[in-house]
Amino acid sequence: MRLRSSAALLGVVLAVSACSGGNEPATTAAGSQERVTLSYAVWDNNQKPVMEELAAEFTKTHPNIAVNVQLTPWTDYWTKLKAAVTGGEIPDVFWMNGPNFQLYASNGVIRPIEEQVDTSVYPKPLVDLYTYEGKLYGLPKDMDTVGVWYNKELFDAAKVKYPADDWTWADFREAAAKLTDPGKGVYAVGAQLTSFQEYQYNTIAQAGGYVISPDGRKSGYADPKTIEGLRFWTDLIDKKQSPDLKTMTDTVPLAMFEAGKLAMYWGGSWNVAEFSANSYTKDKVDVAPLPRGEKQATIIHGVANVMSAKTEHPAEAWEFVKFLGSRQAAEILGKKGPIPAYTGTQSAWVSAHPEFKLQTFLDSVAYAQPYPVSKNTAAWNEAELTYLTKAWAGEQPVEQAAADLAKAMDELLAKE
Amino acid sequence: MTITTTRAGAAHTAPARRAARRGRVAEALWGFAFIAPTGLGLAVFYLWPVLQTAYFSMTEWGVFGGHTWTGAENYARLLADPEVGRALVNTLTYTALGLAGIPLAIVFAALLNRKGLRGVGVYRTLFFLPVVTMPVAVAMVWRWLYNGDYGLINHLLSLVGIDGPNWIADPATALYALVVVGVWSSLGYNMIIFLAGMQAIPAEYYEAAAIDGAGPVRQFFRITVPLLSPTAFFVSVVSVIGSLQLFDLVYVMAGAGGAARANPAYPRMQTVVQLFYDRAFVTNDRGYAAAIAMMLLVLIVALTAAQFRLQRRWVHYA
Numbered sequence: 001m002r003l004r005s006s007a008a009l010l011g012v013v014l015a016v017s018a019c020s021g022g023n024e025p026a027t028t029a030a031g032s033q034e035r036v037t038l039s040y041a042v043w044d045n046n047q048k049p050v051m052e053e054l055a056a057e058f059t060k061t062h063p064n065i066a067v068n069v070q071l072t073p074w075t076d077y078w079t080k081l082k083a084a085v086t087g088g089e090i091p092d093v094f095w096m097n098g099p100n101f102q103l104y105a106s107n108g109v110i111r112p113i114e115e116q117v118d119t120s121v122y123p124k125p126l127v128d129l130y131t132y133e134g135k136l137y138g139l140p141k142d143m144d145t146v147g148v149w150y151n152k153e154l155f156d157a158a159k160v161k162y163p164a165d166d167w168t169w170a171d172f173r174e175a176a177a178k179l180t181d182p183g184k185g186v187y188a189v190g191a192q193l194t195s196f197q198e199y200q201y202n203t204i205a206q207a208g209g210y211v212i213s214p215d216g217r218k219s220g221y222a223d224p225k226t227i228e229g230l231r232f233w234t235d236l237i238d239k240k241q242s243p244d245l246k247t248m249t250d251t252v253p254l255a256m257f258e259a260g261k262l263a264m265y266w267g268g269s270w271n272v273a274e275f276s277a278n279s280y281t282k283d284k285v286d287v288a289p290l291p292r293g294e295k296q297a298t299i300i301h302g303v304a305n306v307m308s309a310k311t312e313h314p315a316e317a318w319e320f321v322k323f324l325g326s327r328q329a330a331e332i333l334g335k336k337g338p339i340p341a342y343t344g345t346q347s348a349w350v351s352a353h354p355e356f357k358l359q360t361f362l363d364s365v366a367y368a369q370p371y372p373v374s375k376n377t378a379a380w381n382e383a384e385l386t387y388l389t390k391a392w393a394g395e396q397p398v399e400q401a402a403a404d405l406a407k408a409m410d411e412l413l414a415k416e
Numbered sequence: 417m418t419i420t421t422t423r424a425g426a427a428h429t430a431p432a433r434r435a436a437r438r439g440r441v442a443e444a445l446w447g448f449a450f451i452a453p454t455g456l457g458l459a460v461f462y463l464w465p466v467l468q469t470a471y472f473s474m475t476e477w478g479v480f481g482g483h484t485w486t487g488a489e490n491y492a493r494l495l496a497d498p499e500v501g502r503a504l505v506n507t508l509t510y511t512a513l514g515l516a517g518i519p520l521a522i523v524f525a526a527l528l529n530r531k532g533l534r535g536v537g538v539y540r541t542l543f544f545l546p547v548v549t550m551p552v553a554v555a556m557v558w559r560w561l562y563n564g565d566y567g568l569i570n571h572l573l574s575l576v577g578i579d580g581p582n583w584i585a586d587p588a589t590a591l592y593a594l595v596v597v598g599v600w601s602s603l604g605y606n607m608i609i610f611l612a613g614m615q616a617i618p619a620e621y622y623e624a625a626a627i628d629g630a631g632p633v634r635q636f637f638r639i640t641v642p643l644l645s646p647t648a649f650f651v652s653v654v655s656v657i658g659s660l661q662l663f664d665l666v667y668v669m670a671g672a673g674g675a676a677r678a679n680p681a682y683p684r685m686q687t688v689v690q691l692f693y694d695r696a697f698v699t700n701d702r703g704y705a706a707a708i709a710m711m712l713l714v715l716i717v718a719l720t721a722a723q724f725r726l727q728r729r730w731v732h733y734a
Binding site for chain 1: 584586
């Protein structure tokens with residue numbers, strides 16, 4: 001009954017919004033003039049002001065809907081959200097990420113989008129990421145891809161040419177050998193184990209391997225090509241062109257890169273904020289695309305805005321999510337925050353830091369691959385660390401560790 | 417008048433007994449009323465969660481609430497899980513080595529208890545400082561001290577030509593590195609308790625011993641140590657329980673947040689509570705996490721009961 005009436009309401013919404021012109025206030029679209037306050041949960045303190053700006057902008061065209069932006073720091077965000085769901089006090093609209101999405105969608109915590117939306121304005125891997133059993137649940141808000149940040153000073157010192165846009169694994173390895181300088185304690189790169197998004201997932205895709213089968217039932221870690229993607233990193237450790245795992249446990253690669261001890265750092269587009277603010281890196285580093293293996297690939301991920309399945313104001317929540325996914329919202333976001341997901345709105349983000357070739361991150365969207373997820377991503381994310389640590393520490397050959405991981409991951413996927 | 421005397425003289429008649437009983441019942445009721453706030457608090461915030469945990473340990477508990485009864489399945493898994501065995505060994509080793517802090521605290525307390533020691537207030541404050549410092553801050557500072565390449569400890573060792581290990585990333589040293597921080601952090605607290613214990617020992621005992629010709633060392637072992645044994649027993653019970661619940665130190669020192677599992681020494685650092693955390697909050701396996709918590713409860717009760725039994729052998733109540 002409730003469901004049907006809200007569907008009917010949505011029908012009205014569609015009809016009215018289709019009729020209303022672009023500049024017409026869309027208040028009628030919400031279906032009622034009743035004053036409504038939506039709660040909107042976010043986790044990034046840096047983005048809170050721009051989220052509030054977006055909320056205010058939304059209220060201009062929807063005077064009866066106020067939006068209350070609620071910040072919960074990242075470390076508590078998911079714990080608090082889970083508790084809120086159990087207690088029935090879930091925010092109307094909130095940020096969602098890839099690893100958690102299917103958990104929330106499969107448990108009926110978030111509401112699928114009923115309206116037909118034009119998803120061609122967002123990168124396809126992001127639309128796929130937030131699609132569960134054929135239904136789209138969230139509109140992509142922002143996106144990030146991965147590139148190779150490099151220290152120009154160390155490249156110059158080692159007389160190595162800066163990475164070209166079409167460089168390959170072979171070029172990367174050649175540069176890595178030259179850039180390593182044990183005398184000065186300089187390594188080519190840190191084969192980091194704690195950020196698969198920036199490291200392993202990329203090389204696995206470049207080697208032609210996969211992390212999880214498209215149907216989300218089987219691990220790809222036993223695949224020889226996947227193992228090739230892992231060996232890319234363990235080889236660098238073996239050749240001492242990367243610090244060993246113990247050293248990287250004591251001092252994270254980011255800190256080493258910012259101290260001039262690493263010539264290259266595989267990092268996300270989000271590192272712009274960090275590197276432009278750091279007094280050492282701000283005029284010494286630049287960014288290049290990831291080197292090409294069997295294919296060219298980068299992992300793309302982005303946050304989406306989703307609606308609670310239990311919201312008392314589904315029509316208003318959808319109006320807000322739709323607004324957040326619009327070109328107008330993306331342009332506001334692009335000036336202040338991460339890369340907006342809406343195609344064609346990213347120029348403000350690129351021009352904000354002319355000292356870096358930020359266009360690199362946008363160009364790589366063309367060959368980007370989705371972030372691998374399943375219903376309980378966290379369970380096998382833990383297994384990835386547990387098993388691959390042995391290969392990274394040199395206790396086990398990488399084939400063995402990957403085979404053990406594949407077995408453990410398959411067992412975890414079977415339980416989902 | 418006669419009636420009153422009769423009444424007064426007949427204090428043991430039935431109605432009087434009833435009155436006395438009523439008085440006792442009323443008194444007991446008042447007693448309960450007075451402990452009710454605390455009792456209710458304990459029941460609601462301690463006892464009820466324990467019972468709930470016991471129940472959840474026999475279910476598969478959904479991430480968003482909701483659960484299905486699985487009986488002893490979680491406990492069967494517990495027995496077969498290599499991580500459980502490992503976490504138990506780590507936790508028990510840490511607990512056993514942590515007891516070394518007790519004699520250390522007694523020695524420091526004795527040194528600080530000496531009459532005429534200059535700046536005794538300064539020393540006591542210094543030793544107590546770690547107790548009032550946030551454990552997370554303590555762990556962060558130690559993490560830096562232990563850093564293999566840039567840490568102060570290895571820098572000092574390098575001055576005498578020793579190439580120190582990556583203390584908290586090396587499986588051979590990580591657990592011991594944790595023990596050192598644990599002992600260091602609790603030293604001040606234990607020391608204060610021992611100081612109080614020492615100051616409760618009557619000065620006449622020492623005077624008598626001195627007259628009999630016992631020196632300070634002999635006095636320490638023959639008077640101070642035996643008379644401190646009740647204090648030592650208390651400290652030992654409290655510190656064993658505390659050690660068995662070790663979490664924050666590992667959580668911060670093993671690696672920031674989820675990075676801990678990428679620490680090659682993690683298998684030697686993972687404690688029972690850390691494992692509980694991993695299952696409950698990382699992999700969304702809450703029913704199993706509840707079983708781990710119940711196992712820890714049983715372990716704590718068993719070890720504490722054992723300590724109470726063993727105390728008859730070594731604790732002297734003056």
